[in-house]
Amino acid sequence: MTIALCGEAGHSRAMDIIALLSDPAAWLALLTLIALEVVLGIDNLIFIAILSNKLPEHQQQRARRIGLALALIMRIGLLMLIGWLVTLQAPLFDLGLVGAPNEYGKPSFETAFSGRDLILLAGGLFLLWKATKEIHHSMEPEDDSGDLLDKTPGVADAAKATFGAVIAQIVAIDIVFSVDSILTAVGMTDEIPIMVMAVVITVGIMMVAADPLARFIEKNPTLVMLALAFLVMIGLVLIADGFGFHVPKGYIYAAMGFSIGVELLNIMQRNRRVSRQAAAGGNV
Numbered sequence: 001m002t003i004a005l006c007g008e009a010g011h012s013r014a015m016d017i018i019a020l021l022s023d024p025a026a027w028l029a030l031l032t033l034i035a036l037e038v039v040l041g042i043d044n045l046i047f048i049a050i051l052s053n054k055l056p057e058h059q060q061q062r063a064r065r066i067g068l069a070l071a072l073i074m075r076i077g078l079l080m081l082i083g084w085l086v087t088l089q090a091p092l093f094d095l096g097l098v099g100a101p102n103e104y105g106k107p108s109f110e111t112a113f114s115g116r117d118l119i120l121l122a123g124g125l126f127l128l129w130k131a132t133k134e135i136h137h138s139m140e141p142e143d144d145s146g147d148l149l150d151k152t153p154g155v156a157d158a159a160k161a162t163f164g165a166v167i168a169q170i171v172a173i174d175i176v177f178s179v180d181s182i183l184t185a186v187g188m189t190d191e192i193p194i195m196v197m198a199v200v201i202t203v204g205i206m207m208v209a210a211d212p213l214a215r216f217i218e219k220n221p222t223l224v225m226l227a228l229a230f231l232v233m234i235g236l237v238l239i240a241d242g243f244g245f246h247v248p249k250g251y252i253y254a255a256m257g258f259s260i261g262v263e264l265l266n267i268m269q270r271n272r273r274v275s276r277q278a279a280a281g282g283n284v
Contacts (some may be wrong), residue, residue, distance in 0.1 A: 091114060
């Protein structure tokens with residue numbers, strides 16, 4: 001009897017999945033969610049790339065793989081606990097401060113903090129601390145190590161990056177980005193299989209892009225500073241979001257895209273200048 005019931009339940013689930021795969025609306029939701037998750041995953045990917053580049057070269061790829069695998073596990077784990085995750089949006093306490101109404105009649109900010117808000121605040125503060133620490137390291141005149149990122153310090157007092165410490169920091173920020181990512185997915189579809197497929201495909205894309213991105217950042221030191229500036233901006237946005245002040249994501253990614261475009265033009269200009277100088281030197 002039990003075996004028969006289990007068989008019927010399995011058959012029912014299989015039929016539900018088949019029906020889902022034959023629904024054009026489900027495919028549209030999947031493609032839309034993948035695109036959105038890839039965009040939202042850029043922040044996570046930049047942070048992992050910067051942190052992994054602090055390690056010795058033979059450990060960098062392994063750190064990126066572990067970091068992204070943990071991001072996948074956390075996202076799927078949160079999907080399995082979707083009921084609990086939704087409760088994170090319920091207010092835990094209220095400080096009683098409310099901003100002036102915006103153009104939509106809603107408060108510009110508020111201090112009714114939910115579990116999600118506290119996670120975003122903690123993540124934003126962590127990103128601000130980490131990014132400003134790395135920027136400060138790059139500005140240290142007494143550091144003669146030659147590295148823009150804080151790897152093994154010269155005479156400065158920065159701590160040496162260890163594999164365990166880097167993974168711990170990646171895990172901490174994975175939690176923040178995973179919660180934000182899954183709550184975004186919940187707002188777009190009610191189908192758990194679609195969410196799981198979107199998360200798996202997105203993390204797969206991030207794994208393919210992680211190594212080229214990290215190498216490109218490492219070869220162009222000015223991009224490291226730009227990426228650190230992005231992390232400062234993302235940290236401020238997370239803190240603002242924690243206080244109920246929602247900055248449209250389109251503005252953030254438009255600013256990032258414009259800045260990257262300008263920096264790529266600078267890189268092309270420098271490369272051409274170096275090539276011309278090398279050619280002129282060879283003709284002498």
